Amino acid sequence: MSNNTGKKAHEPLFHIIKRNGLPFWKSWLIRILSVIAALIVCGIVIVFVTGENPLEMYKTMFEGAFGTERRRWGLMQDLAMLLCVSLAVTPAFKMKFWNIGAEGQVLIGGLATAACMILFGEKLSPYILYPLMICSSIIAGAVWAVIPAFFKAKWNTNETLFTLMMNYIAIQILSYFSYIWSNPKGSGKIGIINASSSAGWLPYIGNNKYLFNILIVLALTIFMYIYLKYSKHGYELSVVGESENTARYIGINVKKVIIRTMLLSGAICGIAGLLLVAGANHTVSSNAADGRGFTAIMVSWLAKFNPIYMILTSLLLVFLDKGATEISTTFSLNDSFSEIITGIIIFFIIGSEFFINYKIKFREKEVITKPEVKEGNEQ
Amino acid sequence: MPVPAIELRNISKSFGSIAANKNINLTVNRGEILSILGENGSGKTTLMNMICGIYFPDHGQIFIDGKEVVIRSPRDSFEYKIGMIHQHFKLVDVFSAAENIILGMEDTGKYNLKKSIEQIKKISEEYGFDIDPNKKIYEMSVSEKQTVEIIKVLYRGADILILDEPTAVLTPQETDKLFTVLRKMKENGKSIIIITHKLHEVLSISDKVSVLRKGEYIGTLITKETNESQLTEMMVGKKISLDIDRSEPEGCEDRLVVENLNCTNSDGIKTLDSVSFTAKSGEILGIAGIAGSGQKELLESIAGLQKFDSGEIVYNNPKTGKADNLKGKTPLQIRELGVRLSFVPEDRLGMGLVGNMDITDNMMLRSYRKGKTAFLKRGAPKKLAEKVVSDLEVVTPGIGTPVRRLSGGNVQKILVGREIAFAPTVFMAAYPVRGLDINSSYLIYNLLNEQKENGVAVIFVGEDLDVLLELCDRIMVLSSGSVTGIVDAKNTTKEELGILMTKNSKGGYGDEQ
Structure with a gap:
């Protein structure tokens, strides 16, 4: 029958079938296998492109991230900041509100903090200054986030474009104030704020500059x-x-x-700005957020919006970033190469989610080779 | 006998265990209009999708001009000069009419919009279309969009045109215009297949009628030699006894009074036209009608989900004895008035439930606001989930399973179970047994009967006339948004319902009046 042959030609080589849930251990096995596969592929690329020993390179990566105590604290601080922004975008993304404006919300929060420190730092007592900084950073971030939310709720505008554009406005406002408050005058940069008095700087715990930030972010995660x-x-x-x-x-x-959700999302971005400016950098510039507003989206999605898993995913991304920088300096390769390595690893990890959600079923061989037999059975 | 333009022989198609088409035979000659008539779910669209390469038949043959062909993709069907105008338009909003028409054409020549526009104008003149090729789709009315779709297939040189419910979205005047165009195409030797369930249209436009019922081919008649009652009978079939227990309604009071409800959709088409009825406690009111006759809008208006132009919805509260007007109230405000209104919507996972949440969290949808703290209390919903799963025999790995992983019947049991647990005084269900197997369907019927015996006013929107006749006490029939009759279910027949369902809003049969 001619249309039966048609049907056979119709059947593709393989089908993609949605899995109906996978046991916990199996999904993690797939993730671990994907990391191993990524390391193998990276190894091949490393040997072919640079001729270096891949194991040596992985070791350097590891040392770049965890090698010394200073590096470990740096890693923790970066992890905390990335996690903080990720926590901020998570409720919005869970609501399917595509907030890609975390970058701008963090910057505005940071700018508000810096403004309090510059204008009132040495005039107000710390008991007033700290609450003022906290409030203004939270309000600034929340306002920046709620503007697109309001338009979305009222007129159903596209939040993706709106939040993205708000980033550029934030950057421009920041550049303007960098000029106004530049120190030394005319440099166009806000140097270290209150360098002598440390007014408005977040407290060191013991001798540690970063621990306070880390604890705050931990509390936010919970x-x-x-x-x-x-x-x-x-x-x-x-x-x-x-x-x-x-x-x-x-x-x-x-x-x-x-x-309401965007108010919360923006408020946490504001806190991230506060921690960055008053807790870590003690200055603010238009690249203070350092792309975290965008990386956070990946952190949040990879962790499926679970704040506890987000600790792991942000660790992964920060580790890759630090490690990659280290290889490019140690092996005197340029940045692009380390980015290729990071890219391959992230590609495999994201790809593993596909195999967790779907399985691939190949066309059964008997159907192709013995169609007549099957037909005979049917009739 | 001339060689038919297209002929189908013994075409069958199944989806899983459900046979959508069983041994269908059709022939259409050149210069002929064939109507395909059938209720919802009778397999009309599936059949057409096989002709235009969207589905592939399990069995059977297709002949074009007497030669057997294999249509494996929409591209194959283009090559055989088959063009389909879908019910839901497939146009790019930001493109102009001309750009949409030439989209996807693999011409060997250069992209020449001017030349194409010339040709579009020629086609328009030939058939009497009124269209501006440079107008953007988003600026167009529904009927203009349909015109673009028709020109699109003519531009590709289609000789066989398939129109899937083309008049469902049109006003009577636009329908007349469309029919003029179709008659002109017929004169030019095109073959036209039109899917519809409006009897008067079938009678006024077509040469032949083929009737499908529940996936089966019932027969083909010459339009001139038939009449509405014969077609209705073929369409609805003989009455089948289902043995649904029906008790006498007791203690009926007017629970929900709807008066003169009018509603317009975003395209400016009237979805509800002066709808008035009363739902009584202790009774099941059935709503019959072809899909899209205003059932969804009516239920959603009552539930506070749809804004309507004018009319009143009054709820007589049995507890306070007060009559509350629900007009302009949100679902939450309606609930705060003390109206215990349960609603099982048609789109279970898109409206009544959240697919990615587990059974417990879905149970909580109605009750999560309870308690003064900002935190959720999952205790009671969990108990309810366990109770619904065991009482209604829901097949699930556990109450922690996301509902989207359950089968259609089990999803429906979860939804109905939750809505009943809400202790309603009005219970509305839209197509509650759609896609359910026999046992689950009977379980739902029994639950509805139980609600009725408890004095709930039940509103049941159904599509199977046999079920409506045996389950309901009264049946209201909707056709194009207006009520064409409210009948006593015990003293009516399937034919009567069929005629009411296909009546047009003016109460007549188009041409005859």
Whole structure:
């Protein structure tokens, strides 16, 4: 029968089938295998391109991230900052509000902090200064985030473009104030703020500059985990993200949830700005956020919006970043090569999620070779 | 006898265990219009999708001009000069009409929009279309978009045109215009297949009618030699007894009074036209009608999910004895009024439930606001989830399983179980047994009957007329957004319902009046 031959030609070589859930250990086995596969592929690339020993290179990477105590604290600080921004974008993304404006929200929060430190740092007592810094950074971040949320809720504007554009506005505002408050005058840069008095600097714990930041972010992580999983707000925003129709059906005020969630998202970005400026850099510039607003999106997605998993995913990204920088200096390769290595590893890790969610079923061989037999059985 | 332009022989197609088409035979000659008539789910669209290469038949043969062909993809069907105008337009909004028409054409020549526009104008003149090729799609009305779709297939040189419910979105005037164009195409020797379930349109436009019912081919008639009642009978079939227990309604009070409800959709088309009815406690009110006759809008208006232009929805509260008007209220405000309104929407995972959440969290949707703290209490929903799973025999690995992983029947049991647990006084269900197996369907019928015996006003939107006749006490029929009749289910017949369902809003049959 001619249309049976048609059917055979119709059947593709393989099908992609959605998995119906995978045991916990199996999904982790796939992830670990993907990392191993990534390291092997990177190894081949390393040998072919540079002729170096890949194991040597991995060791350098590891040392670059964990080698000395100073590096370990640096890593922890970077992890904390990335995690903080990731925590901020997570509720928005869980609500399917594509907030790619975390970069700008962090900058504005940082600028507000810096403004308090510059204008009032040496005039107000610390008991007023710190609360003022905290409030203004939170408010600044929240305002920056709630503007696109308001437009989205009111007129259904595209939040992706809107939040992205808000980044550029934030950068321009920051450049303007960098000029106004430049130190030394005319340099166009805000140098270390209150270098002599350390007014408005976040406290050192023991002798450690970063520990305070790390503890704050840890507390935020726990807060966000509980907020998303156990609070009514968190439940509402998940429902809105999964299905706006269901949310309306059940009587959730979708607009209110969008605005409330973005207020929270922006507020945490503001805190990230505060920690960066008052806790780590003690200055602010237009690249203070250092792309974290975008990297955070990857952290959040890779961890499937689970704040606890996000500790691991941000560790991974920070580790790769630090390690890659180290290889390029040690082996005097340029930055591009280390970025290739990072790219391959991230590609494999993201790719592993595909194999966790789907399986590939190949066309069964008998169908191709013995069609007549099968047909005979049917009839 | 002339060689038919297209002929289908014994075409069958199954999806899993469901047979969508069983041994269908059709022939269309050149210069002929064939209507395909059938209720929802009778397999009309599946059949057409096989002709235009979207599905591939399991069995059977297709002949074009007497030669057997294999249509494996839409591209193959283009080559055989088959063009389909889908119910949902497939156009790029930001492109102009001309750009949409030439989109996807693999011409060997250069991209020459001017030349194409000339040709589009020629086609338009030939058939009497009124279209500006430079107008962007997003600026167009529904009927203009349809015109673009039709020109698109003519531009590609289609000789066999398939129109899937083309009049569903058109006003009567636009329908007349479309029919004029179709008659002109017929004169030019094109073959046209039109899918519809409006009887008066079938009678006014087509030469032949083929009737499908539940995936089976019932027969083909010459339009001139038939009439509505014969077609209706073929379409709905003989009455089948289902043995659904029906108790006498007791203690009926007017629970929900809807008066003069009018509703318009975003395209400016009236979805509800002066709808008035009363739902009584202790009774099941069935709503029958072809899909898209306003059922969804009606239920959503009552639930506070749809804004309507005018009309009143009054709820008589049995506890307080007050009559509350639900007009302009949000679902939350309706609930705060003390109206215990349960609603099982048509789109279970898109509306009533959250697919990625587990059974417990879905149970919580109605009740999560309870308690003064900012935190969720999962205890009670968890108990309810366990109770629903065991009472309604939901097949699931556990209550922690996301509902999207469950089968359609089990998803529905979760939704119905939750809505019943809400202790409603009004229970609305839209197509609650769609896609369910026999046992699950009967379970749902029994639950609805149980609600009725408890004095709940049940509103049941259904598509199977046999079920409506045996389950409901009264049946309201909607056609194009207006009520064409409210009948006593015990004293009516399938034919009567069929005729009411296909009546047009003016109460007549188009040409005859």
